[in-house]
Amino acid sequence: MKASAESILEVRDLVKHFPLTQGIIVKRQIGAIKAVDGVSFDLHRGETLGIVGESGCGKSTLAKLLMALERPTSGSVRIHGKDITKAKGAELKRMRRNIQMVMQDPYTSLNPRMTVGDIVGEPFEIHPDVAPKGDRRRRVQELLEVVGLNPDHINRYPHQFSGGQRQRIGIARGLALQPEIIICDEPVSALDVSIQAQVMNLLERLQNEFGLSYIFIAHDLSVVRHISDRVAVMYLGKIVELGTDSEIYDSPTHPYTQALLSAVPVPDPEGRETRQRIILQGDPPSPANPPSGCHFRTRCWKAQDICAQQVPVLERRPGSDHPSACHFAEVRDVVNAQ
Amino acid sequence: MSEPTATQDLIKGADEPAVNVGEVQDSRRSLWRDTWDILKRRKIFWISLVLLIMFLLMAAFPSLFTHKDPEYATLAKSMEGPSSEAWFGYDLQGRDVYARAVYGARTSIIVGVLATLATVLIGGLTGVLAAYFGRWLDAIVSRVGEMLLGLPYVLGAIIILGTIAPAQSNPSKTTIMAVVIIVLALLGWPIVMRIARSAVIQAKHQDYVQAARALGAGPLRIIFKHLLPNSLAPILVYATITVGSYISAEATLSLLGIGLRPPVISWGIAIADHTSYMRTGAHALLFPAAFLSLCVLTFVMLGEAVRDALDPKLR
Numbered sequence: 001m002k003a004s005a006e007s008i009l010e011v012r013d014l015v016k017h018f019p020l021t022q023g024i025i026v027k028r029q030i031g032a033i034k035a036v037d038g039v040s041f042d043l044h045r046g047e048t049l050g051i052v053g054e055s056g057c058g059k060s061t062l063a064k065l066l067m068a069l070e071r072p073t074s075g076s077v078r079i080h081g082k083d084i085t086k087a088k089g090a091e092l093k094r095m096r097r098n099i100q101m102v103m104q105d106p107y108t109s110l111n112p113r114m115t116v117g118d119i120v121g122e123p124f125e126i127h128p129d130v131a132p133k134g135d136r137r138r139r140v141q142e143l144l145e146v147v148g149l150n151p152d153h154i155n156r157y158p159h160q161f162s163g164g165q166r167q168r169i170g171i172a173r174g175l176a177l178q179p180e181i182i183i184c185d186e187p188v189s190a191l192d193v194s195i196q197a198q199v200m201n202l203l204e205r206l207q208n209e210f211g212l213s214y215i216f217i218a219h220d221l222s223v224v225r226h227i228s229d230r231v232a233v234m235y236l237g238k239i240v241e242l243g244t245d246s247e248i249y250d251s252p253t254h255p256y257t258q259a260l261l262s263a264v265p266v267p268d269p270e271g272r273e274t275r276q277r278i279i280l281q282g283d284p285p286s287p288a289n290p291p292s293g294c295h296f297r298t299r300c301w302k303a304q305d306i307c308a309q310q311v312p313v314l315e316r317r318p319g320s321d322h323p324s325a326c327h328f329a330e331v332r333d334v335v336n337a338q
Numbered sequence: 339m340s341e342p343t344a345t346q347d348l349i350k351g352a353d354e355p356a357v358n359v360g361e362v363q364d365s366r367r368s369l370w371r372d373t374w375d376i377l378k379r380r381k382i383f384w385i386s387l388v389l390l391i392m393f394l395l396m397a398a399f400p401s402l403f404t405h406k407d408p409e410y411a412t413l414a415k416s417m418e419g420p421s422s423e424a425w426f427g428y429d430l431q432g433r434d435v436y437a438r439a440v441y442g443a444r445t446s447i448i449v450g451v452l453a454t455l456a457t458v459l460i461g462g463l464t465g466v467l468a469a470y471f472g473r474w475l476d477a478i479v480s481r482v483g484e485m486l487l488g489l490p491y492v493l494g495a496i497i498i499l500g501t502i503a504p505a506q507s508n509p510s511k512t513t514i515m516a517v518v519i520i521v522l523a524l525l526g527w528p529i530v531m532r533i534a535r536s537a538v539i540q541a542k543h544q545d546y547v548q549a550a551r552a553l554g555a556g557p558l559r560i561i562f563k564h565l566l567p568n569s570l571a572p573i574l575v576y577a578t579i580t581v582g583s584y585i586s587a588e589a590t591l592s593l594l595g596i597g598l599r600p601p602v603i604s605w606g607i608a609i610a611d612h613t614s615y616m617r618t619g620a621h622a623l624l625f626p627a628a629f630l631s632l633c634v635l636t637f638v639m640l641g642e643a644v645r646d647a648l649d650p651k652l653r
Contacts, residue, residue: 064548067552069548069551069552092554093554096552096553096554097554100552100553101549101552103545103548103549104545105545108544108545108546109545109546109548109549110546111544111546111550111563111564111567111568112568112650112651113567113568113648113649113650114563114567115372122550122553122555122563123553125559126553126554126555126559127553127554157650157651159650159651170549173549173553177553
């Protein structure tokens with residue numbers, strides 16, 4: 001399905017700081033983990049937005065904020081113009097019908113003491129008006145069929161299924177309320193490579209069938225490229241570069257994206273010999289105390305004085321066709337470079 | 339089942355789990371329904387159930403098990419051993435040991451079961467709430483629990499019982515039983531609270547709880563559908579053991595003269611009365627102790643059977 005320009009999810013200046021406290025009786029805030037530090041993007045109907053970044057860059061916190069499982073420190077998440085971060089009670093419950101989640105670990109995301117029928121049918125029990133009571137069992141079996149499971153297995157327990165099948169159960173649960181947006185938080189990283197392809201194909205098929213919009217979070221660049229229409233690269237709580245998959249993969253402009261892409265394994269042995277690997281120095285700084293200015297400047301080979309003084313805005317820079325948060329953004333093709 | 343084609347295989351997932359194919363698929367199943375189906379097949383469940391019914395009958399209608407009067411004393415027969423006339427012999431006062439063991443079941447089981455129920459309810463509720471809501475509620479519940487745990491059990495019981503029902507007083511049978519049950523529960527709930535709290539905290543951070551919240555589930559559904567079923571096993575095991583320890587705790591209090599006291603008949607009192615006659619008349623101690631042990635064993639077996647049946651992974 002072709003992505004339309006209508007945006008159904010608008011994220012603006014989303015910030016989540018987890019306070020660091022000290023003291024036993026009187027708690028005093030001594031700092032904050034800046035897990036998500038000013039993130040803005042739009043999600044269009046029917047498109048897949050991939051979010052990549054290394055561990056600890058705030059991807060999962062971002063997913064929780066979008067699902068209203070955590071309250072943001074500031075900023076907004078608008079679905080069809082309504083802010084889910086400020087919704088409460090019945091309104092929040094109604095908004096949740098529109099945005100659902102597929103979790104990372106299929107072994108912990110299903111209650112071991114509930115049958116598959118109960119797990120996939122739980123959305124109907126929470127939102128009774130979606131499916132009338134007598135109809136639910138049939139709906140659950142339909143959902144199981146849609147995700148490629150045997151509908152007769154409705155009475156089985158999660159431990160009787162393999163990892164890939166469990167992830168299908170999780171997807172069926174996410175589909176039950178017929179949401180428009182599904183947030184996939186590393187949905188395939190816990191699976192074998194052969195199963196990964198099956199689950200990815202299933203997700204693509206469901207997107208075409210139901211016109212879903214995905215936010216696809218992953219740390220595997222090839223997985224993200226395979227499924228995404230647009231890709232956002234995150235580093236230390238900020239989006240550093242945002243563009244279509246070919247813009248990001250073929251003409252990255254941010255040094256961090258370039259370094260990340262240069263680490264992708266190349267299947268061609270000759271290309272492997274000649275290509276340039278950008279090896280970054282050091283570890284990512286602590287999100288409790290990120291560097292001033294550009295968060296990436298401590299590991300960047302292009303860093304100048306301006307990088308420490310001025311926060312680079314995520315905007316379209318001269319010589320490039322997509323937004324990048326670097327003062328010295330310039331295209332460098334690292335994937336196809338010889 | 340025919341060999342699936344390659345495309346079907348791709349859709350259905352790589353491997354089918356090895357489960358018996360002849361499984362009944364018609365009716366809608368639930369955790370409790372499945373638990374019952376499993377229990378029905380367990381021998382240990384039926385044995386403990388028969389024993390439990392026997393003990394409950396004994397507690398409700400002791401005259402079904404003996405025609406003798408537990409109060410009738412013939413001092414001449416004091417500490418007389420087992421004979422054809424009295425199978426379990428006579429106690430210190432010359433009363434029939436078997437009759438007293440049968441009549442003692444009621445008090446002991448009522449005290450043991452009710453005190454356990456109260457302990458589990460108070461401890462379970464506070465533990466679940468403290469773990470789920472956390473913050474100041476958790477702080478208050480945990481600190482109060484620690485204070486009570488720091489108090490030595492017998493000392494606490496002596497202070498409370500000694501104030502409400504001192505050794506010289508002559509409270510009615512129901513009053514003293516109620517007071518003993520309350521004291522046992524009051525001093526025992528922090529342990530259940532801690533077990534429940536840690537089990538719920540562990541379950542709370544599982545992804546399936548996050549998934550339920552993302553679906554819009556409220557606290558009640560999360561607690562009863564997700565947290566409790568996954569934290570019940572340790573509480574259940576502790577509860578079944580507690581029934582036994584409460585029956586013996588009741589005996590300790592009787593021994594100190596502050597718990598149940600004659601004319602109430604209980605296993606605890608019978609054991610307490612005869613501990614100093616172990617060498618000369620072991621039978622007067624042995625038989626009530628055997629009843630108590632068998633009763634405790636019944637509850638432990640039952641609890642274990644239920645716990646195993648509740649865990650789908652152990653099937």
